[in-house]
Amino acid sequence: MSEESSIIYLKQPTLTKAGSVYGGIELIWNKSEGADGYTIYRKSGEEEVVIAEFEGDETCIFLDENVKNNKKYQYTVIAHKGIYRSSFAYKTSKVYITAPTLKKASVYNGYVKVYWEKTEKADKYRVYRKTSGTDWEYLDTVSKKYSSFKDDTIKNGGKYIYTVRAIDGKYNSGYDRDGVTAKYVTTPKKVTLKNYYSNSIRVKWNKVDKAKEYLVYRKDTKNKKWVKLDEVTSTRFRDYETVNGRTYTYAVRAIGENGGKSAYIKDIKITALKAPAEVKLNSVSNGVKVSWTKMTSGTGYRVYKKLKGETDWDLVAKIKSNSTTSYTDTNVKNGKTYIYTVRQVKGSTLGSYSSKGYSIKYVVPPKLSAEHSPKGIVLNWDKAVTGSGYQVQRKAEGEKNWKTISTITSLSKRTYTDSKPVYGKKNNYRIVVTDTTLISNTISLFGIDPKKKMVALTYDDGPYTPVTNQILDTLEEYNGRATFFVVGSRVSTYKDCIKREYKLGCEIGNHTYNHTILTSVGASTIKSEISKTNDAVKKITGQAPTIVRTPGGAVNSTVKANVGYPMFNWSVDTLDWKYRNSSSVVSYIKSGVRDGSIILMHDLYGSTGNATEQIVPWLVKNGYQLVTVSELMAVKGIDVQDGQLYTRAY
Numbered sequence: 001m002s003e004e005s006s007i008i009y010l011k012q013p014t015l016t017k018a019g020s021v022y023g024g025i026e027l028i029w030n031k032s033e034g035a036d037g038y039t040i041y042r043k044s045g046e047e048e049v050v051i052a053e054f055e056g057d058e059t060c061i062f063l064d065e066n067v068k069n070n071k072k073y074q075y076t077v078i079a080h081k082g083i084y085r086s087s088f089a090y091k092t093s094k095v096y097i098t099a100p101t102l103k104k105a106s107v108y109n110g111y112v113k114v115y116w117e118k119t120e121k122a123d124k125y126r127v128y129r130k131t132s133g134t135d136w137e138y139l140d141t142v143s144k145k146y147s148s149f150k151d152d153t154i155k156n157g158g159k160y161i162y163t164v165r166a167i168d169g170k171y172n173s174g175y176d177r178d179g180v181t182a183k184y185v186t187t188p189k190k191v192t193l194k195n196y197y198s199n200s201i202r203v204k205w206n207k208v209d210k211a212k213e214y215l216v217y218r219k220d221t222k223n224k225k226w227v228k229l230d231e232v233t234s235t236r237f238r239d240y241e242t243v244n245g246r247t248y249t250y251a252v253r254a255i256g257e258n259g260g261k262s263a264y265i266k267d268i269k270i271t272a273l274k275a276p277a278e279v280k281l282n283s284v285s286n287g288v289k290v291s292w293t294k295m296t297s298g299t300g301y302r303v304y305k306k307l308k309g310e311t312d313w314d315l316v317a318k319i320k321s322n323s324t325t326s327y328t329d330t331n332v333k334n335g336k337t338y339i340y341t342v343r344q345v346k347g348s349t350l351g352s353y354s355s356k357g358y359s360i361k362y363v364v365p366p367k368l369s370a371e372h373s374p375k376g377i378v379l380n381w382d383k384a385v386t387g388s389g390y391q392v393q394r395k396a397e398g399e400k401n402w403k404t405i406s407t408i409t410s411l412s413k414r415t416y417t418d419s420k421p422v423y424g425k426k427n428n429y430r431i432v433v434t435d436t437t438l439i440s441n442t443i444s445l446f447g448i449d450p451k452k453k454m455v456a457l458t459y460d461d462g463p464y465t466p467v468t469n470q471i472l473d474t475l476e477e478y479n480g481r482a483t484f485f486v487v488g489s490r491v492s493t494y495k496d497c498i499k500r501e502y503k504l505g506c507e508i509g510n511h512t513y514n515h516t517i518l519t520s521v522g523a524s525t526i527k528s529e530i531s532k533t534n535d536a537v538k539k540i541t542g543q544a545p546t547i548v549r550t551p552g553g554a555v556n557s558t559v560k561a562n563v564g565y566p567m568f569n570w571s572v573d574t575l576d577w578k579y580r581n582s583s584s585v586v587s588y589i590k591s592g593v594r595d596g597s598i599i600l601m602h603d604l605y606g607s608t609g610n611a612t613e614q615i616v617p618w619l620v621k622n623g624y625q626l627v628t629v630s631e632l633m634a635v636k637g638i639d640v641q642d643g644q645l646y647t648r649a650y
Contacts, residue, residue: 007084008081008082008084010085010086011033011086012032012089013032013038013060015027015028015091020093020096020097020099020171020172021099021174022174022176022177023099024065024067024096025067027040027061027077032057032079034081036080037055037079037081038053038060038077040052040076040077041088043075052064067096068096069121070121070168073096075091075093076089094171097166097168098166098173099165099174100117100122100147101176102116102164103115103116103180105162105180105182107261108187109263110186110187111151111154112150112151112162113150118147122144122166123144123168123169124141124144124166124167125164125166125167126165126167126172127139129160130161131161132159139153149162149164156256157184157185158183159182160183162180163175163177183256183260185208185210185254185256185262186211187253187262187263187265188254188262189206190206191204191252193250193268195273195351197354197355198238198240198352198354198355199274200240200242201250201352202236202238203237203238203250203252204236204237205235207235208262210257210258212255212256213231213255214235214237214252214253215252215253215261216228216230216237216250216251216252218249218251219248219249220243221247222246237252242274243272244272244295244297247271250270272297273343273350273351274295274344275353276342279292279358282438282439283362283363283364283437283439284365284439284441285365286328286330287328287330287331287332288332288338289327289328292326294323294325296322300318300345301322301324301327301344302343302350303316303317303319303329304342304343305339306338307338307339308337308338308339313341316329316331322344334362336361336362337359337361337362338362339358340357341354360437363386363436363438365433365440366381366383367381367440367441368442369381370429370443371445372448372630372635373417373635373637374635376421377417379392379431379443381415382414383411383412384411384436386433388411389410390411390432390433391406391408392406392407392416392418394428397422402430407434421445421447421448425446425447426445427444427445428444429445430442450635452623452624453623453625455598455626455632456482456597456598456627456629457599458483458484458549459482459485459601459602460485461511461604462484463491463494463603464490464494464604468497468603470606470610471603471609472506475504475506475616475626478616478620480625481507481626481627481628482507482628483508484501484509485511486510486533486545487511487512487515488510488536488537489513489514491533491540492536495540498541502540505628508537509545509548509549509629510530510565511533511549512530512533516551517552518558518563519550519555523558523561523562526558530548530564530565546566546630547565547568547630549569555567560643561643564642565642566642566643567645567646570598572598573588574589574608576602576607576608576611582607582611583611590618594650596632597650598646598647598649633646636649
């Protein structure tokens with residue numbers, strides 16, 4: 001009996017693909033009928049290894065991930081059933097090129113940018129794009145030196161998927177079939193920042209088509225990380241949580257209907273400038289006085305107003321210094337109601353403001369006048385149209401706050417004598433109408449003690465800068481005042497001297513325009529000489545002289561009839577013009593001075609300036625108050641008249 005033997009024949013699997021894909025080399029083979037598994041071999045050079053074994057005949061695909069870039073490999077697949085094996089034949093793959101690893105696809109303003117990791121020895125890269133449900137579309141090829149691609153052909157609201165292949169000569173890599181996704185939404189445009197009312201910053205932007213809402217972010221110079229403030233559906237946002245003077249940067253992103261987030265513009269900055277904490281309004285003699293708390297973050301202020309019932313604000317003042325905290329609006333009408341608001345400003349940035357503003361009905365306040373008298377400083381004012389009485393207030397030189405020195409409970413009583421002013425200092429006065437915001441104009445007079453000696457130093461023929469300033473220096477040091485009878489033709493040349501005389505409380509008298517001897521000319525010339533000098537002084541100080549000294553002291557009936565002001569000569573003549581000797585001047589004064597004297601000197605000679613430095617401390621030491629001519633006559637109770645001549649106050 002003979003034995004029969006048999007063998008199972010297995011058809012060799014056909015390797016249909018050995019090609020580069022994303023992550024390795026993909027192998028695909030045909031199924032071998034009757035096989036219960038497969039073994040895969042790989043050769044690289046002379047090295048042959050088994051890289052995979054499968055049980056069952058359903059698996060006919062394998063990804064070889066253990067491969068190196070820019071190399072060729074040989075593969076074969078052997079079918080097996082039990083101990084039986086199919087024949088085999090190696091198939092050589094193309095050169096394996098590592099597919100780029102995709103990193104991200106980021107949305108920017110107007111484009112999407114795709115990023116990937118570079119593939120070693122790649123010559124270039126091909127970028128592909130598709131939308132959901134479509135095939136890959138070739139976009140462009142870029143150089144190997146790049147690892148990103150800018151796609152500016154996208155449309156708002158689109159969802160885009162990107163992938164990239166590496167190219168090495170004639171060989172292509174595989175690609176990431178999943179790709180990276182970008183949901184493109186247009187960046188909000190025209191983002192503007194504004195310090196808004198109620199101490200807020202308003203962020204505003206244009207509407208983005210296909211956006212369902214917006215994200216608002218902020219950072220500042222102290223907190224440098226972006227913080228999300230809110231998610232809104234409108235195209236504006238109000239930020240109330242800011243610190244005055246701090247600079248803030250805002251960003252706005254649109255969230256599309258596709259769920260994507262837009263890019264944002266990063267460098268939109270603004271400094272938070274709060275509105276002044278308190279704004280006060282007062283009716284004063286020349287308008288509405290607007291006062292506010294000092295703000296240190298800005299460089300100045302803007303003052304706005306509108307009539308009650310109007311909607312638009314009008315700019316009425318630009319204040320260039322942040323130290324200036326008040327403004328008087330003179331363009332107002334009695335009985336009208338005005339609304340004001342104030343904003344800080346820094347460069348071109350305007351601060352927040354009160355949208356409601358601050359309201360006042362302008363009522364012309366009482367006009368205050370004041371004069372010296374033997375009993376003190378006499379105040380008189382107009383009757384107020386409203387209120388229940390008056391507060392007489394004084395603030396002496398060096399004091400910070402106003403003090404109420406008298407309360408008057410009747411609107412009809414409109415005079416008060418301050419019998420105890422602060423002697424030797426400038427006393428400022430004002431009238432506050434009780435139960436109103438009405439405040440009169442301010443009047444300033446020096447406090448003079450009528451019980452003490454006083455003398456009026458007078459200087460003719462100036463001004464002349466070297467000597468006039470020397471005299472003023474001495475007077476300022478001893479808190480004294482004098483009267484300067486100025487020559488009108490010299491005033492414009494030495495206007496700084498005139499300004500300083502006025503500022504220090506000295507009296508500026510009229511000494512004609514050309515130093516003309518008035519007794520030698522007619523009425524028209526007399527009037528011209530006086531008026532021209534008055535105009536010259538008023539142009540600089542805002543106030544014309546009210547007293548006259550004629551050149552040489554020359555006076556006759558024609559002069560008296562045409563001068564139009566009280567005239568003053570002297571009781572002590574120092575003859576400083578003749579001797580030009582300071583000791584002689586001092587001697588004349590010491591020997592001739594008494595309470596109520598008017599002393600004649602000239603601020604043209606250095607010897608007179610030197611004499612002043614000597615005689616002023618002597619006079620003060622000996623109990624004399626240094627007053628102006630008009631102060632002297634008023635305190636001594638002498639009622640001076642126009643066209644009359646006076647030489648002393650005793």
